[in-house]
Amino acid sequence: MISCWFFLRSFNPNVRNLTYMEFWNWIGRFHPILVHLPIGFIVLGVIIQYMSRSARRQGWKVLIKPVYFLSFCAALVSVIAGLLLAREGSYNPDTLFWHKWLGIGILVLAFLLWRMRPDGSGRLTTATGAFTLILLIFVGHLGGEMTHGKDYLLENAPGFVKKLASYKGDASYQTFLDPDSTVIYEDLIQPFVDQKCVSCHNADVSKGGLDLSTPEGILEGGRDGAVIEASAQQSELFGRVTMNPSSRKYMPPSGLPFSYQEIKLLEWWINSGASFEQTVTGVEVPEDVKRILIQRHKLDTKPKTFLEKNTIEALDSSLFAGIEAAGFSIKPISQTTNFVEVRWKGNDSLSINEQIKVLDPAKAHIAWLYLAKSGIENDALKSIGEMGNLLRLKLENNPQITDEGIENLTNLKNLSSLNLYNTKISDLCAPHLASIPSLRKLYVWQTDMGEEGINTIKSKIPNVEVIGGYEYTESN
Numbered sequence: 001m002i003s004c005w006f007f008l009r010s011f012n013p014n015v016r017n018l019t020y021m022e023f024w025n026w027i028g029r030f031h032p033i034l035v036h037l038p039i040g041f042i043v044l045g046v047i048i049q050y051m052s053r054s055a056r057r058q059g060w061k062v063l064i065k066p067v068y069f070l071s072f073c074a075a076l077v078s079v080i081a082g083l084l085l086a087r088e089g090s091y092n093p094d095t096l097f098w099h100k101w102l103g104i105g106i107l108v109l110a111f112l113l114w115r116m117r118p119d120g121s122g123r124l125t126t127a128t129g130a131f132t133l134i135l136l137i138f139v140g141h142l143g144g145e146m147t148h149g150k151d152y153l154l155e156n157a158p159g160f161v162k163k164l165a166s167y168k169g170d171a172s173y174q175t176f177l178d179p180d181s182t183v184i185y186e187d188l189i190q191p192f193v194d195q196k197c198v199s200c201h202n203a204d205v206s207k208g209g210l211d212l213s214t215p216e217g218i219l220e221g222g223r224d225g226a227v228i229e230a231s232a233q234q235s236e237l238f239g240r241v242t243m244n245p246s247s248r249k250y251m252p253p254s255g256l257p258f259s260y261q262e263i264k265l266l267e268w269w270i271n272s273g274a275s276f277e278q279t280v281t282g283v284e285v286p287e288d289v290k291r292i293l294i295q296r297h298k299l300d301t302k303p304k305t306f307l308e309k310n311t312i313e314a315l316d317s318s319l320f321a322g323i324e325a326a327g328f329s330i331k332p333i334s335q336t337t338n339f340v341e342v343r344w345k346g347n348d349s350l351s352i353n354e355q356i357k358v359l360d361p362a363k364a365h366i367a368w369l370y371l372a373k374s375g376i377e378n379d380a381l382k383s384i385g386e387m388g389n390l391l392r393l394k395l396e397n398n399p400q401i402t403d404e405g406i407e408n409l410t411n412l413k414n415l416s417s418l419n420l421y422n423t424k425i426s427d428l429c430a431p432h433l434a435s436i437p438s439l440r441k442l443y444v445w446q447t448d449m450g451e452e453g454i455n456t457i458k459s460k461i462p463n464v465e466v467i468g469g470y471e472y473t474e475s476n
């Protein structure tokens with residue numbers, strides 16, 4: 001090999017400029033091509049050996065030994081090239097370990113096949129040949145996995161093939177449940193940068209003057225300045241991983257390249273401001289990225305409703321009868337949740353202000369409470385104030401309710417819809433309503449709540465929609 005190098009150097013002006021390292025790296029790059037030779041020879045050897053068992057083809061036997069000799073030579077060259085490539089690249093160390101040692105194992109087997117029996121025939125050689133072939137398939141698969149990534153063969157396979165192989169995407173991607181707490185860089189981007197770039201770009205080895213192992217290093221950039229700009233298209237870092245892979249500037253120069261999904265995620269991160277703290281909730285997520293987040297990380301970016309996110313044990317069914325007897329109707333909101341809706345049905349002989357206590361054992365279960373025109377008074381609202389999972393509360397047409405009663409509702413930390421239409425509330429209760437940050441819909445039509453009160457509420461809860469209010473009452 002060394003003499004070959006001097007030979008090439010002697011008359012090729014380009015090679016003369018190559019450094020010693022680069023030359024061996026260059027030889028290493030031939031490994032993926034060279035490995036096909038021993039595979040071909042060993043397959044050929046095993047076939048000839050098998051065929052020559054027939055009496056008619058005894059003459060073939062003379063070929064066995066030379067073919068296995070060629071297998072050994074080819075395996076030797078492949079192993080040398082492979083070791084050179086392994087030295088240079090940033091491959092998954094576990095896979096590399098097995099690929100390397102099993103590959104060397106094949107070299108030993110090829111040697112044995114060649115030397116085993118002078119005529120190269122016989123049971124033991126055939127068995128060894130067959131075993132070597134099986135090992136070859138396995139080693140080849142590991143090699144493919146390192147160059148193309150895990151699941152390379154399955155990624156685009158038809159559905160039934162994926163099912164057969166129980167392919168669920170790469171299981172090594174972490175699962176995230178909540179967009180609110182998933183940090184884009186740290187959780188979604190950093191893992192593949194660490195895996196594919198940091199071996200050459202860290203605090204100790206910073207190729208091109210670039211350290212990609214910390215946010216500070218990324219912001220600092222490399223020898224040629226910043227690697228992140230306002231958009232992905234302008235960013236050196238993005239350009240390097242999306243350019244033609246045969247370019248000398250393509251990153252990574254060896255080892256696993258970024259996959260399509262990773263490039264899309266990187267593009268999204270840079271275009272959303274390349275922040276190291278931003279969570280998924282804080283930015284716009286394009287449709288294709290949404291799909292990637294679900295596929296790769298099981299992260300659903302559709303905002304989940306309270307009822308989808310939360311579960312509660314079923315209410316003791318013996319309670320239902322008592323609640324119904326007290327003048328309410330009660331039933332689960334849907335088949336998929338144990339939260340219930342409760343409605344006042346009204347009854348001349350029953351007063352809600354006395355019966356409301358019946359709901360106490362169910363106070364954690366009540367998500368929707370409909371008490372319109374029930375005659376409920378301020379004091380009875382205390383019981384409602386303890387229903388921590390209440391999402392929707394209808395109190396309209398209850399003229400006994402005043403500002404004082406609203407004070408009882410300030411602990412309803414999940415309440416999103418509150419109807420106070422035609423009650424006796426005014427601006428005075430606005431600070432209390434403003435302390436329910438989950439509020440999204442507030443009906444104050446036909447009350448004394450005016451512009452001032454509504455502004456107080458909106459300044460604290462910008463997302464709230466106030467329906468009715470002074471505009472409506474004034475024009476009436």
Ligand code: HEC
Nearest residue numbers: 196197200207208210222223224225227236237249251252
């Ligand atoms: C096998 C080592 C190796 C790996 C792995 C690698 N790089 Fe590099 N990188 C280099 C070398 C060497 C240079 C300097 C030569 C050049 O600029 O092309 C460089 C330069 C760069 C530069 C230019 C820095 C500057 O300012 O000049 C960027 C950007 C870059 N790499 C990004 C990446 C990214 C992103 C990855 C991961 C996909 C990666 N690199 C993986 C070796 C590597």
